[in-house]
Amino acid sequence: MSQKRRVSATQSRAPKRSQIVGDDEDDEDMSFTQPTSSQVQRARENFTTVQIDRKTAEVVQFILIKDQKKVPIRRADIVKHVMKEYKPIYQDIMKRVTRTFEQVFGMKLLEIDSKNHIYILVNKIEPVAGEPVSLYPSNPKTGLLFVILSIIFMKGGVVKEALIWNTLKKLRVDPGEKHDDFGDVKKLVTDEFVRQKYVEYVRIPHTEPLEFEFRWGLRAEKEVSKLKLLEFVAQLHDQEPQSWTQQFREATAAESSQ
Amino acid sequence: MSEARRRTSKGGQEESTGQHNGIGGRSRPERTVDTADEDDVGGGPSGIQDEDDDPARRREIRSKYRDLINSVQQNREDMLSPANNKLTDVLEEANKLFANVRQAREAALDAQLLVLATDLGKEKASQLHAEGSAFDPTAFAENLLSFMGLNRLEEEEEDGEEGHSRGYLPQDAWHRLAKKAEFCFKTAPSFHYMLGSFLAEPPPPRQRVERQRKAPNKEEKRIMPTQLKKMEESHQEATEKEVERILGCLQGYFADDPESPISYYEFVIDPTSFSRTVENIFHTSFLIRDGLARIYLDKEKLPCIAPVEEGEVEPGGVTNRQQCVMSISPARWREIIEAFQIKEALIPAPKGISQED
Numbered sequence: 353m354s355q356k357r358r359v360s361a362t363q364s365r366a367p368k369r370s371q372i373v374g375d376d377e378d379d380e381d382m383s384f385t386q387p388t389s390s391q392v393q394r395a396r397e398n399f400t401t402v403q404i405d406r407k408t409a410e411v412v413q414f415i416l417i418k419d420q421k422k423v424p425i426r427r428a429d430i431v432k433h434v435m436k437e438y439k440p441i442y443q444d445i446m447k448r449v450t451r452t453f454e455q456v457f458g459m460k461l462l463e464i465d466s467k468n469h470i471y472i473l474v475n476k477i478e479p480v481a482g483e484p485v486s487l488y489p490s491n492p493k494t495g496l497l498f499v500i501l502s503i504i505f506m507k508g509g510v511v512k513e514a515l516i517w518n519t520l521k522k523l524r525v526d527p528g529e530k531h532d533d534f535g536d537v538k539k540l541v542t543d544e545f546v547r548q549k550y551v552e553y554v555r556i557p558h559t560e561p562l563e564f565e566f567r568w569g570l571r572a573e574k575e576v577s578k579l580k581l582l583e584f585v586a587q588l589h590d591q592e593p594q595s596w597t598q599q600f601r602e603a604t605a606a607e608s609s610q
Numbered sequence: 611m612s613e614a615r616r617r618t619s620k621g622g623q624e625e626s627t628g629q630h631n632g633i634g635g636r637s638r639p640e641r642t643v644d645t646a647d648e649d650d651v652g653g654g655p656s657g658i659q660d661e662d663d664d665p666a667r668r669r670e671i672r673s674k675y676r677d678l679i680n681s682v683q684q685n686r687e688d689m690l691s692p693a694n695n696k697l698t699d700v701l702e703e704a705n706k707l708f709a710n711v712r713q714a715r716e717a718a719l720d721a722q723l724l725v726l727a728t729d730l731g732k733e734k735a736s737q738l739h740a741e742g743s744a745f746d747p748t749a750f751a752e753n754l755l756s757f758m759g760l761n762r763l764e765e766e767e768e769d770g771e772e773g774h775s776r777g778y779l780p781q782d783a784w785h786r787l788a789k790k791a792e793f794c795f796k797t798a799p800s801f802h803y804m805l806g807s808f809l810a811e812p813p814p815p816r817q818r819v820e821r822q823r824k825a826p827n828k829e830e831k832r833i834m835p836t837q838l839k840k841m842e843e844s845h846q847e848a849t850e851k852e853v854e855r856i857l858g859c860l861q862g863y864f865a866d867d868p869e870s871p872i873s874y875y876e877f878v879i880d881p882t883s884f885s886r887t888v889e890n891i892f893h894t895s896f897l898i899r900d901g902l903a904r905i906y907l908d909k910e911k912l913p914c915i916a917p918v919e920e921g922e923v924e925p926g927g928v929t930n931r932q933q934c935v936m937s938i939s940p941a942r943w944r945e946i947i948e949a950f951q952i953k954e955a956l957i958p959a960p961k962g963i964s965q966e967d
Contacts, residue, residue: 416801417801419798419800419801420800420801422797422800457798459798473798474796474797474798475796475797475798475799476796479792479793489785490785490788490789490792491788492784492785492787492788493788494788494791494792494795494797495784495785495786495787495788495791496784497791497795498787498788498791498794498795499754499787502750503747503750506745506747506750507745507747508736514686514687515687515690515747518687518747519687519747519748519750519751522748522751522752522755523751523754523755523758524779532781533784533785534784574796575795575796575797576794576795576796577794577795577796580793580794581794584790584791584793584794585750588750588753588754588757589749589750589753590753596745599745
């Protein structure tokens, strides 16, 4: 009822329909998006360049701070906490934000899930071999992630959780015990890594007792180079990466697509 | 081979639905036919009745099957390793056991093991890529341990379980791995303030509020009641003591000279202190209220005070009592001092308080 009213109201107010369709409104019907884009144009006129620049800077800072925990940033949060009344020109501002991250910070802002609209930051600058990646001491969790992601990748993309826990046990990391570097390992892997979208931890249907399996998360797909990972795994085994034909093919394909 | 076993065990399961602990009976001929078809199944024709039904023998077979099933479940991941031949061993062992299986219950266990073995086999097969080498997580773990700087010196003596190498892993093992693994990650460096650091999230204010609210509450609950009690007690005690002291004074003066009346004003007024006077009036009023002293008017209609002797205390004599409210002001106080020519207080100031005035 109220929707109907809204459509007619916006249409009568906006006789000149714009052809630009905001792609962020895909969950709404097309008849709603079109008037929205005309609203966008009107909203653009309402804000000065200085205002838009300032809002852009605010969003950049918000994302930088949010990224400290490496939990993907939700569009809903950006709108709610920073954009507020600038929401109609969300796309405009995000374009500027993306540009700022690329040109000023050397990072890429990626929407990893276009359905739920969540963003992550990845480093655009390739690490130079032999030079430390960052000034900060390395985080042992990266090592743990490497082990888990390697096993999943080398095993063809999906593994049962038992395999992960079993291998970790061999590395003196017992999910049932508190670890010096990782604390509660089970929680770190199945909660923190999952929330950060490094891994997916899903129940296998129709299993008794319950069984779970691991896959690469959306962040891992963007952030981790399969080829470099394979190269390191090969180096550990003292073999050539090409000796794992299938994995090598997938890794090179992923590399060229990015 | 496995086809034959599957058929047999399937037949066994059908039987078991009919009669759980299947003692021969109807199923026997069927079974005999079944095995008679498969010449290669060991054990020969199952004609010997008592051997088939020997409970101890059957129990032994079942227990061996369960052991096998357990060992497969326990060592599943190790058995999956391409280099591991344990699955073959398990199957051979099961074949040996099956030679003596005569009844449905044992056959059902055999079927259960077969399901497990098939599952394992399927997973092992999935590891076999037609091209290239297979990935062995066990070998991967071993190589990782070497990379992380495992000290294997202690290994030789206590090389107990297979696949579990012992040894000492240095403190920085995971850092060492992380440093190398970082090159696979395009993780954006996280944002830090250059001068000192503000935590990204200040401690949630909610907690602070709770703490403030909770802590004093507890304190109050714990301390206030006792404090209140004490104050009441001490106050009451002080008043009581003072009342008793004044009664003592009154009785003392009365005893000195029972004949001459004691003027109320002369008794309560302290010419050096108005506040002491007020206090005396206050305390004396308790004596009157409790019936320990009485006030009466003499010939000149001036109030006099006298202690009530113990025998005189009338328990039910409330009806005779009269009440009055006394007021006194510094001016009136001075007037009375002059009129009665009061030079000194009849009630000496209490020792503790005397210096306050």
